[in-house]
Amino acid sequence: MNLPAEPTSAARREALLAWYDEHRRDLPWREPSPDPYRVWLSEVMLQQTRVETVRKRYREWLARFPSLEALAEADGDEVLKAWEGLGYYARARNLHRAVREVRDGYRGTVPDDPEAFRTLPGVGRYTAGAVMSIAFGRPEPVVDGNVRRVLARWNDDPAPSDRDLWEEAGEMVRAGGGRRPGALNQALMELGATVCTPRSPSCDACPVAATCAAFAAGTQEERPAKKRARSVPHHEIATALLLHEGSVLLRRRPEEGLLGGMWELPGVRLRESVDVRVALARGLAEEWGLEVLPGDELEPVSHAFTHLRVTYRPVCCGLAAENFQGDPDLVWCPVDEMDRFALPVAQRRMAALAGWSGR
DNA sequence: GATACGTGGGA
DNA sequence: TTCCCAAGTAT
Numbered sequence: 001m002n003l004p005a006e007p008t009s010a011a012r013r014e015a016l017l018a019w020y021d022e023h024r025r026d027l028p029w030r031e032p033s034p035d036p037y038r039v040w041l042s043e044v045m046l047q048q049t050r051v052e053t054v055r056k057r058y059r060e061w062l063a064r065f066p067s068l069e070a071l072a073e074a075d076g077d078e079v080l081k082a083w084e085g086l087g088y089y090a091r092a093r094n095l096h097r098a099v100r101e102v103r104d105g106y107r108g109t110v111p112d113d114p115e116a117f118r119t120l121p122g123v124g125r126y127t128a129g130a131v132m133s134i135a136f137g138r139p140e141p142v143v144d145g146n147v148r149r150v151l152a153r154w155n156d157d158p159a160p161s162d163r164d165l166w167e168e169a170g171e172m173v174r175a176g177g178g179r180r181p182g183a184l185n186q187a188l189m190e191l192g193a194t195v196c197t198p199r200s201p202s203c204d205a206c207p208v209a210a211t212c213a214a215f216a217a218g219t220q221e222e223r224p225a226k227k228r229a230r231s232v233p234h235h236e237i238a239t240a241l242l243l244h245e246g247s248v249l250l251r252r253r254p255e256e257g258l259l260g261g262m263w264e265l266p267g268v269r270l271r272e273s274v275d276v277r278v279a280l281a282r283g284l285a286e287e288w289g290l291e292v293l294p295g296d297e298l299e300p301v302s303h304a305f306t307h308l309r310v311t312y313r314p315v316c317c318g319l320a321a322e323n324f325q326g327d328p329d330l331v332w333c334p335v336d337e338m339d340r341f342a343l344p345v346a347q348r349r350m351a352a353l354a355g356w357s358g359r
Numbered sequence: 360g361a362t363a364c365g366t367g368g369g370a
Numbered sequence: 371t372t373c374c375c376a377a378g379t380a381t
């Protein structure tokens with residue numbers, strides 16, 4: 001059987017590798033013989049995060065946690081603090097748990113078996129494929145947003161299924177005897193990131209434009225098709241800047257959910273048109289047994305999360321009475337020591353408004 | 360399969 | 371200003 005797809009596939013593979021060898025960006029995690037921990041770290045940091053952001057944070061992270069052992073030994077709060085500002089904080093919590101599993105269950109050696117590695121927290125199909133191929137030279141495919149876009153355009157398919165994408169990526173990485181799987185996978189992603197971009201792709205610089213169905217049809221900008229955005233809800237949160245004897249009250253958020261495990265100024269969701277101070281005093285009493293004296297309001301801080309828009313309304317407060325002894329999730333923090341805590345961006349902004357050591 | 364989950368940069 | 375988006379994972 002002489003399938004016409006075969007020569008095209010082989011030609012694409014070779015063109016892609018040649019292009020990658022010449023045009024690949026010089027990124028700190030691209031080392032001649034990569035340390036699995038470093039590859040893993042870079043892949044987790046890169047999840048939904050721009051390369052330029054990761055460049056800087058990757059270096060800083062390795063200065064603080066140079067090895068898997070160093071990270072495994074670190075305290076959870078320290079790890080979350082190191083991740084501050086990167087977002088999707090479950091990544092940090094999962095990575096920390098995962099390296100401890102590697103330390104305890106694999107004698108500190110990252111498993112080179114895809115099934116075993118895939119069971120670790122925070123390791124999905126993409127990350128498993130990336131680490132296996134890049135760090136261990138195993139012919140495992142990756143499908144990320146770049147690969148999805150590149151394949152959708154090659155096939156001029158507006159909505160390729162996950163099953164088809166993984167199948168096609170798998171065939172490509174296993175072709176040619178499965179040689180250079182890490183380079184092939186990165187070539188596919190690099191092409192999507194630098195040439196086959198979401199908007200205004202540089203088809204004239206593309207090594208595989210000749211076999212691209214979307215380019216032939218002129219539909220590259222419309223592949224893959226965009227989903228229509230849904231409206232995001234808006235919350236208002238009355239927030240207490242509760243100062244007492246030179247310290248501010250901080251609370252740790254629950255481990256699960258939005259900003260899990262991060263610290264913040266205590267606050268309550270504002271419903272309907274209740275007065276901010278009244279609602280805050282009432283809420284803090286109900287939730288934490290805190291009796292506060294609300295004072296001046298500061299300028300509101302608006303923040304856009306992925307699926308939620310929040311307007312924080314900070315209120316300077318004094319303390320009348322407290323009754324939360326023994327609650328480890330509430331702490332008095334000296335105002336000049338707020339840098340020691342892992343705070344989300346909007347919380348830092350409110351701290352800065354109050355003249356504390358925010359950034 | 361759909362939804363929750365952060366942040367900052369660019370158009 | 372507003373919207374889109376960036377090397378995904380867990381549920």
